Amino acid sequence: MPELPEVQTVVNSLQSICGRQITAVTVRRRDILSPAGVDFASNAAARRIVSVVRRGKKIIFLLDSGNRFTIHLGMTGRLTLENPSQPLRPHTHMIFHIGKQQLRFADARRFGGVAWIGTSAADEKLGPEPLTLRPKILAERLARTHRAIKNALLDQGLIAGLGNIYVDEALFAAGIHPLIPADALGPAQVARLNRSIKTVLRRALRHRGSTLRDYRDADGNPGNFQKLHRVYQRTDQPCAICKTPIKAIRLGGRSTHFCPVCQPQ
DNA sequence: GTCCATGTTCTTTA
DNA sequence: CTAAAGAACATGGA
Numbered sequence: 046m047p048e049l050p051e052v053q054t055v056v057n058s059l060q061s062i063c064g065r066q067i068t069a070v071t072v073r074r075r076d077i078l079s080p081a082g083v084d085f086a087s088n089a090a091a092r093r094i095v096s097v098v099r100r101g102k103k104i105i106f107l108l109d110s111g112n113r114f115t116i117h118l119g120m121t122g123r124l125t126l127e128n129p130s131q132p133l134r135p136h137t138h139m140i141f142h143i144g145k146q147q148l149r150f151a152d153a154r155r156f157g158g159v160a161w162i163g164t165s166a167a168d169e170k171l172g173p174e175p176l177t178l179r180p181k182i183l184a185e186r187l188a189r190t191h192r193a194i195k196n197a198l199l200d201q202g203l204i205a206g207l208g209n210i211y212v213d214e215a216l217f218a219a220g221i222h223p224l225i226p227a228d229a230l231g232p233a234q235v236a237r238l239n240r241s242i243k244t245v246l247r248r249a250l251r252h253r254g255s256t257l258r259d260y261r262d263a264d265g266n267p268g269n270f271q272k273l274h275r276v277y278q279r280t281d282q283p284c285a286i287c288k289t290p291i292k293a294i295r296l297g298g299r300s301t302h303f304c305p306v307c308q309p310q
Numbered sequence: 311g312t313c314c315a316t317g318t319t320c321t322t323t324a
Numbered sequence: 325c326t327a328a329a330g331a332a333c334a335t336g337g338a
Binding site: 153154 | 327330336
């Protein structure tokens, strides 16, 4: 579920906890924590939350002790601010008690998790942030790989924050076929792609992300951008530009959607 | 029973 | 050796 727009929307809807104290931590399932065996309860309890920010698809919490921890939502993760009286949804693995509220982490598939990173950097392996990326930097990075552009853009070490939805949408907006090798794109195409990535992400942010099934913000609200997808999961439906049926192929184990006319091979 | 899913990481292959 | 493709992880819904 959660790519940059969804994770940023969660972060935005969590700003009310900044400055507040974590009174206690309940760990209901230890295996979502890393490193294994870390004592979250004593590390985080009685600490104030200084800031909550996003980097790539990770949410980073800075505590007044100077330590940080990160939460990754994986595919089905939910991070919600709730009253203790509200029933716990299934697969709730961790609860941060913040005054009379609870910050709850639930994740059915458990591809997500919570990592104590202390004072180390959260982003060693992450590529640049797409919203501030310069076309020249994107061009340099794409020129270093011969993979299909779709697979290159999914690589978090090349560019951070994009996933299957927004790569398909950005490639459509840029008129680029997903199978074209990354190093075969010219400077004008890369510049257009860079602009398309930003445009698609900003529009998605404005609509609070895409909810296919599981995604909710911290207040439990779904996003609305799924209604505005041009290609993602629109197989056989007419292209918004030319009416040609949208095609789906399998690439890197993921479904990939594109318009065969607007995105020529 | 089958296939599919917004993600990442480890293993295998070329 | 490296780059890229494939499998694995765990759960639920169609």
